[in-house]
Amino acid sequence: MTISEKQFNKVFSFFLVAIACTLIFRKPCTWLIFAFAIFNMFYFKKIKLSRKALILAITIASPFLLELLLFWNNDSFAQGIKSLEKTVSLVLFPLIILGNYKRISFQKLLQFYVNSTTLVMIAFVLRFVFVFPEHITKYWHGIHLWEMGYVFANSIGIHAPALNMHLVFVSISALYLLMQRCQSKKKIGLVFISFLIFVISFFVVLLVNTRMALFNVLVGYLLVLFSFFAAQFDLKKVLLYTVVIGGVVCGVLFLFIQKNSYMKEKYSTVTFAYMDKVGKLDEIDHPEIKVFNSLVTRVSIWQSAWELSLQHLPFGVGASDGKPELVNYYKQTNQYFLAKYAFPTHNQFLDSLLKFGVLGPLVVLLFIGTIGYLGIDLKNALIFAFFFLFFTSNLTDDFLLRFDGITFSGFWFSIFGSFWLQQKSNVHTTSEVL
Template identity: 45%
Template structure:
């Protein structure tokens, strides 16, 4: 098949943009990944690799390679195959994205993702208003606000914490583009970036998960340091800081004043009953009293760590972690946890539980590969992504979910392209 380099590059960029922009829809996104892989296999001679790019590909695909290495340790091999299948995109995405690195524009890909995804979430929000007027009416009246964000995420098959991780990244990405447009005096892009950023931040507050809000503030702080403190005069730094803080705090103040449950959730509920770890059944109604409390997570983590310590060398098996954890709940008479079959809710402990000490090493390698690329390139977005994904996985296990696996594997691969193109020692490095 004859295809010009220009047309080939266009198709590659269209496909990668569609993959990341449709990540909320698992089936569609999966088919796009398959099309992307097949297209690259047909034109495999156009892929280019160096020793450094292959090392990065191996680092990004390390969770999948770990699944293969410990495949024998599953009680049921077919379950192990399903577990490995979930992470195979961590091999395919870096292999074919990094192999096309000279054809990928980091900033264009990021901005297209932000623009399309914010528009999509806005559409889904309007759809939610129409198909679930009961929940939206409850929200407007300030009742049962804890439930509405989860119902919104569920309305299109997403889990609220992982949706809010995406939204947090969108918000800080908009902030980064607004500062970039300010530096280049591009007023149109300033307005567009701020509008998209305000919408993204509103959705973060609407879904209302605690870690996502923390990630927004941390991410903006990192971007402010990288893009303002290090590059602008003190006077401009102060002006930008005051303006940004005023907008952010005003939005937050208005929202919190109209959302009384938010104060209760972030302070009273979160840190209540910490003396009841592994004793949640002592509550008369734990579903109401501690379902969303930190003490529930601590009880889960303590149980997972107890199992991990006993299997620290090889773990319990990649597909058997949740089964072993549920069995432990039952054996230790923690019937509230057993009833709801809570997963680990911590990716670091999840890898320790399933793979032992090797799992801890691999999750650290995977995350710090991203952190290293951000540090070397001094790129605020890469560093922010590293922080957002690392912190989010303290209270959830996103590398067992499609939306977390593809999200992190995709962006790690895009960041690798950016890193390699900046690396003067890479043999395939070209000026862009």
């Protein structure tokens, strides 16, 4: 099957945009990744991996390679294969994307991703308003505000912390693109559209309203603004942008808190309640009501995961056996609340330690840390903000176990890697993004 270089670039770019915009949605994204892989199999001769690209590809694939290396440690062959399947995209993405890095336009892809994802989220917010009016009425009157973000995320079919991790990157990227447009003196209309997308993206982050997401989006904004200011020597512009962006963020946050009074309670008393009950949650009356999402529950889980991990060094319990073994340990230590709800580790480093032993957290650190290295080496605040977002998110959750975390990190890590390779080789992209 023959195809011109121009046509190949168009189809290749279309797949990148489509995958980026559907990362939130498991089924359509899975089918797109499958089609992307099949398409590139027909034209595998176009994949060219340099030495640097190969090293990056191995780094991105390291979680998959670790599972493969310690596959023998699984009690169940079938469950081991199922676990391994989750990380296959960490092999496909770097092989295809880094092998075609000259074709990728980082800026155009990012622009399509931010605009499309923001529009999709606007559509889902409107759908939520019209399809679930009883929830809107309830939240407007301040009833059950603690569930709002989770109910909205469930209406889309994704876990709230995972959804908000995606949305935080969209919002940080929106500010990054806005600053670039301001810096390049684009038409005022384009600047206004970018500004509007940024405001809407921040509002949606607040709507889902998970704690780590709010922290990460504010840190991401600061990183992007700091990098922009560091490149600017016009004091008037720096002050103007600081006042405008800072005022918008504070204004949206203030207005949101005014209608969501639960936020004050959530970020203070609820989060840090019952810290004297670590490992003894069953002593709390109705813990599923009082501490289900509190820090004390996470710390109790981490304590159990750490203790169990130490019992199974140096190779861990196996990729497919981590959660069952942890739930059994809850029962053995009389932590029936944790056992009843079968809480996972909620920490990627501890989860990897439990499953793979000493190599586990080292591979996770290599995987996430290399994203940080790319950001620093390129002096790119957006890439470093992604590193910070994914690193901190994995301190309170385990996103390298979930499709939304694996594809999100593997795809953007590969895109960042292609951008790094372009800068190192001074390549002008041939991509024609649709």
